[in-house]
Amino acid sequence: MITKQCYFSQNNIKHIDYKDVDVISKFINPHGRIIGRKRSGVTAKSQRQLATAIKRARFMALLPYVAN
Amino acid sequence: MPISCDNVYAMSTKTEQHERQEGIQVYELGFHFVPTLSEDEVVVQFSHLKSLIEKKGGTFISEETPLMTKLAYEISKTVKATKKRYTSAFFGWVKFSVNPEAIAPIEKEVKAFESILRYIIITTVRENTLVGSREAVSAATLAASKKGGSKEAGSEAEASVETTPADETPVTSVEETPIAE
Incomplete structure (x- = not known):
């Protein structure tokens, strides 16, 4: 049996907030790029929300566009 | 899930339908004030910003008073x-x-705000969406409620607890969005 892996399903997070930098920064790599679904195991629905949240956080300079 | 949870869902659908009929949408305005302001000036500017929204018929749900943060770039x-x-x-x-018709004039005024460095207006849901930094937020809301007398002091902390009994919840605090789309 395959166990549930999606972080957001496991923690019952229905809405991903761009201000939640602690949560969404788990899903960016050291360069600041968004980690894909294959690696993160996030459901398609959550991944779409996550991508939006990360992009909003970048716009508001809470996360970097490019990190070195 | 116990029956009480279903009640919460039923309640939320009712209020949401009501809101849809009324044409009310929940928005969130995130903003950066320039760092050259003093702590007191920030409070003044923040209340000025809020009065601007209030004037256009907006009702506040929750807020966080501006805090000094380092920008990523x-x-x-x-x-x-x-x-x-x-x-x-x-x-x-x-x-x-607020009524969606009022959001464009609000944005226009926010744009003209001189102490705002950058802002974002997004549509969101009534319930609390913050997970990670909840303690900080609820503390901020508490502080705000002490000043402004807002109603959702406990809601921030309560909103995330999934087993909150329905009879204990304040009127508007916990509202799960139904998954139906």
């Missing part, structure tokens, strides 16, 4: 032909519900 703002660069700012947000 440099942001520049041009005021009267002088370009200034900032690496830190006061970040705050306010969540409110």
